[in-house]
Amino acid sequence: MHLLFVTSIVPDGALASGYEIANAAIIAALRRAGARVTVIGFIWPGKAASDPENTVVLGAVDVRTESASALKKLSWVGKAMLSGLTFSSVKLRAVSDRDVRAAIERAGPFDGYVLNSVQFAGAFEKLLEDRPSLFVAHNVEHLSARENAAAAGGLFQRLLFRREARLLKIVEERLCRRARFVFTLAEEDRAALGVATDNRSAVLPLVTGASAPALKGPRRIECDAALIGTWTWQPNRIGLDWFLAKVVPHLRPDFRIRIAGHMPSGVTSVHPGVEFVGRVPDARAFVSGAAVIPLISTAGSGVQLKTIETFELGLPSVATGRSLRGIDHRPDNCVVTDDPVAFARSLEAAAADIRDVDGSAFHRRQVKALDTAIQLGLEKLGAVRREVFA
Template sequence: MHLLFATSIVPDGALSSGYEIANQAIIDALRRAGVRVTVLGFGWPGKPPSDPENTILLGSLDVRTDVAPLQRKLGWLANAVASGLTFASAKLRIVSDETVRQAIAAAGPFDGYILNSVQMAAAFESLFQDRPSIFVAHNVEFRSAAENARAANGAFQRLLFRREARLLEVIERRLCRNARFVFTLADEDRAELGVASDTRSVALPLVTRSQLPAHQGKRGIDCDAALIGTWTWEPNRIGLDWFLGKVVPHLRNDFRIRIAGSVPAGVSSPHPGVTFVGRVPDAQAFVRSAAVIPLISTSGSGVQLKTIETFELGLPSVATAHSLRGIAYKPANCTMTDDPVAFARALERTVDQKVAEVDGSDFHRRQIAALDLAVAGGLARLGAGAHEVAA
C-alpha cells in the first residue's frame, strides 16, 4: 500500500515539538506495517526534510505566530477572513490549488491519504477527496480554541479564538465524517469528534522514538525540577501559568526549578528558585538532570508527549490528571494530583525522598505494540475503502 501523508510541516529530524514527535511516531508505525509513505507539505526555512527521497515539498514556511512580524500576522488574518479559513490554515495558502494538485500527481500511483491534523487538510480540502483517507486528529482543535478564548487577556484575541472555535468545530466534524477512519491521540477525543465507534476511529498510543537509547547510567542531579516545552503554544502557556501562579508560591524558597523553551513576553515568577534557561542543546539531558519532572497540562486535548517521554525515561514525576490523558499505565514513581498545594508538597516530597527512576522500557514496549495494533486496524478500514473506489 502506498499512502500520501499530507501535513503542514514535513519532518526534518529535529523532533523539537510534540507535534513533530507524534508525526514521526505515526509515520514510523505506518512503515513498520509495510506501507510506503510519501510525505507532502511545507518545510521549515533552511531545514531540509529528513527523508528527501520520500518527501514532496510545497515550499518553505515559518508558521510560528509569536515570531512573525506584524505585517505578516495581519496578512494571515486578512487571508483567513477573506477565505473563511482558520488562521492556521490560511498560513498555508502561499501556493495555489493547482500547485498542490501537481504535487499530488507527482507522488505517482497511491492508494489513499493520511490527512495529518486539520491545518493542511482544511487549507486544501477539496484536493484530498479523490481517494479514501485517514484523518489524524492530534487534538480536538475547536475545544482548544474555545479554552484559549476563555484564557485570552484581550478582547481582540478573545474574538479571534472564538472565531477559530466556531470554524474548527464545523471543519473537524466534516473531516471526520468524510474520512474512512480517524486516528486520535486520546480516547476521550473520539466521542467529542463524533467518531466513538470502533469502526470509525481508534486512539493511538504514542512513543517519542522507535528505539529507546541505551541506559545512560546514574544521573547527575543539577536542579530539583525541570520543565521544557513550547510555551508560546496557548495550551502549554495555560499550564505554565497555572504552575507558576498556583503551585510555585507554595514551594519552599530553596526549591530550584529550571524552565527551558521559548517563553512568551511577560511570563515570570518572583520565586527565587525559578530560572528560565531558554533553548537547551539536549532536551533529554536537561530533563534527566532534574530530581522530579512536573507534568502540568491543564487544558487542550490529545495526548501529552512530555508525559510519554518522562515515562519512557523512567523519571520521577508529579502530574495533573490532564497530563495523563490517553495514558493507560502510570508508573509507581508518578504522583497524580490537581490540587496546587498538594502538587507542591508532592514535588518537595519526591525530591526529599530521592525517589528513584524506574525502567521505562516495559512502558515503551507496551506503547509500541498497542500503536502498531491500532494502526493496523485503521489501515484495514482504509484498504477496504480503496478496494471500493477501485471497483
Template sequence: MHLLFATSIVPDGALASGYEIANAAIIAALRRAGVRVTVIGFTWPGKPASDPQNTIVLGAVDVRTESASSLQKLAWVAKAMLSGLTFASVKLRVVTDSEVRAAVERAGPFDGYVLNSVQFAGAFERLFADRPSIFVAHNVEHRSAQENAAAAGGLLQRLLFRREARLLKALEERLCCRARFVLTLAEEDRSALGVAFDDRSAALPLVTCAGAPVQNEPRRIDCDAALIGTWTWQPNRIGLDWFLKKVVPHLRPDFRVRIAGGAPSGLTSAHPGVEFVGRVPDAQAFVRGAAVIPLISTSGSGVQLKTVETFELGLPSVATSHSLRGIDHRPVNCVVTDDPVAFAGALESAVADVRDVDGSAFHRRQVMALDAAIRLGLEKLGPVSQEVFA
C-alpha cells in the same frame, strides 16, 4: 499500499516539538505495517526534509505566530477573514490549489491519504476528496480554541479565538465524516469528535523514540524540577501559568526549578528558585538532570508527549490528571493531583526520595498498542487500488 501523508510541516529529523515527535512515531508505525509512505507538505525555512526520497516539499514557511511581525499577523488575519479559512490554515496558502494538485500527481500512483491534523487539510480541503482517507486528529482543535478564547486577555483576541473555534468545529466534523477511519491521540478525543465507535476510530498510543531509551550511566541531578516546552503555544502557556501562580508559591524558597524552551517576553516568577534557561541543546539531558518532572497540563486535548517521554525515561513525576490523557498506564513513581498545595508537597517529597524506574516496559507497551491501532485503521481504509472516489 501507497499512502500520501499530507501534513503542514514535513519531518526534518529535529523532533523539536510534540507535533514533530508524534508525526515521526505515526509514519514509522505505518511503515512497520508495510505501507509505502510519501510525505507532502512544507519545510521550516532553512531546514530540509530528513527523507527527501519520500517527501514532496511545497516550499518553506514559518507558521509561528509569536515570531511573526505585526504586519504579517495583520495580513494573516485579513486573509483568513476574506477566505473563510481558519487562521492556522491560511498561513499555508502560499501556494495555489493547482500547484498542490500537480505536486500530488508527482507522487505517482497511490491508494489514499493520511490527513495529518487540520491545518494542511483545511488549507486545501477540496483536493483530498478523490481517494479514501484516514484523518489523524492530533487534538480536538475547536475545544482548544474555545479554551484559548476563555483565557484570552483582550476582546479582539477573544473574538478571533471564538471565530477559530467555530470554523474548526465545522472543519473537524467534515474531515471525520469523509474519513474511512479517524485516529486520535487520546481516548477521550474520540467522543469529543463524535467518532467513539470501534469501526470509526481508535486512539493512538505514542512513543517519543524508535527504541526504548537506554541509560548506561547514573543520572547527575543538578536541579530539583525541570520543565521544557513551547510556552508560546497557548495550551502550554495556560498550564505554565497555573504552575507558576498556583503551585510555585507553595514551594520552599530553596527549591530549584529550571524552565527551558521558547517563552514569551515578560514571563517571570517571584520565586527565587525559578530560572528560565531558554532553549537547551539536549532536551533529554536537560530533564534527566532534574530530581522530578512536573507534568502541568490543565487544558488542551490530544496526548501530552512530555508525559510519554517522562515515563519512557523512568523519571519521577508529579502530574495533573489532564497530563495523563491518552495514557493507559501510570508508573509507580508518578503522583497525580490537581490540588496546587498537594502538587507542591508531592514535588518536595519526590526530591527527598528520588525513585527512578525502568521505562522500557512502558515503551514496549506503547509500541504494541500503536501498531495495533494503525493496523486497524489500515484495515478500514480497505484493499484499495487506483480507483477514484468522487
C-alpha cells in the same frame, strides 16, 4: 498500499516539538504495517527533508505566530477573514491549488490520504477528496481554540480564537465524516469528535523513538524540578501560568526549578528558586538533571509527549490529570493530583526521595498498542479500496 501523508510541516529529522515526534512515530508505524508512505507538505525555512526520496516539499514556510512580524500577522488575519478559512490554515496558503495538485500528481499513483491534523487539510480541503482518507486528529482543535479564547487577555485575541473555534468545529466534523477511519491521540478525543465507536476510530499510543530512550550513566541531579516546552503555544502557556501562580508559591524557597524553552513576554516568578534558562542544547539531558518532572497540562486535548518521554525515561513525576490523557499505564513513580498544594508537597517529597524506574516496559507496551491501532485503520482503508476496484 501507497499512502500520501499530508501534513503542514514535513519531517526534517530534528524532532524539535511534540507534533514532530508524534508524526515520526505515526509514519514509522504505518511503514511497519507494510504501507509505502510518501509525505507531502511544507518545510521550515533553512531546513531539508530528512527522507527526500519519500517526501514532496511544497516550499518553505514559518507558521509560528510568535515570531511573525505585526504586518505578517495582520496579513494572515485579513486573508483568513476574506477566505473564510481558519487562521491556522490560511498560513499554509503560500502556494496555489494548482501547485498542490501538481505536487500530488508527482507523488505517483497512491491508494489514499493520511490527513495529518486539520491545518493543511483545512487549507486545501477540496483537493483531498478524490481518494479515501484516514484522519489523524492530534488534538480536538476547536476545543483548544475555545479554551484559548477563555484564557485570552485582550478582546481582539478572544474574538479571533472564538472565530477559530467555530470554523474548526465545522472542518473537523467534515474531515471525520469523510474519513474511512479516524485516529486520535487520547481516548476522550474520540467522543469529542463524535467518532467514539470501534468501527470509526482508535487511539494511537505514541512513543518518542523507535527504541526506548536510555540515560547515559547515573543521573547527575542539578535541580529539584525541570520543565521544558513550547511555552508560546497557548495550551502550554495556560499550564505554565497555573504552575507558576498556583503551585510554586507553596514550594519551599530553596526548591530549585529550571524552566527551558522560548518564553513569551510577561512570564515571571518571584520565587527565588525559579530560573528561566531559555533554549538548551539537549532536552533529554536537561530533564534528566532534575530530581522530579512536573507535568502541568491543564488545557488542550490530544496527548502530552512530555509525559510519554518522562515515562519512557523512568523519571519521577507529579502530574495533573490532563497530563495523562492518552496514557493507559501510569508508572509507580508518578503521583497524580490537580490540587496545587498537594502538587507542591508531592514535588518536594519526590525530590527528597528520588525513585527512578525502568521505562522500557512502558515503551514496549506503547509500540504494541500503536501497531495494533494502525492496523485497524489500514484494514478499513483496504476494505474500501477493494470495494472500489472489485
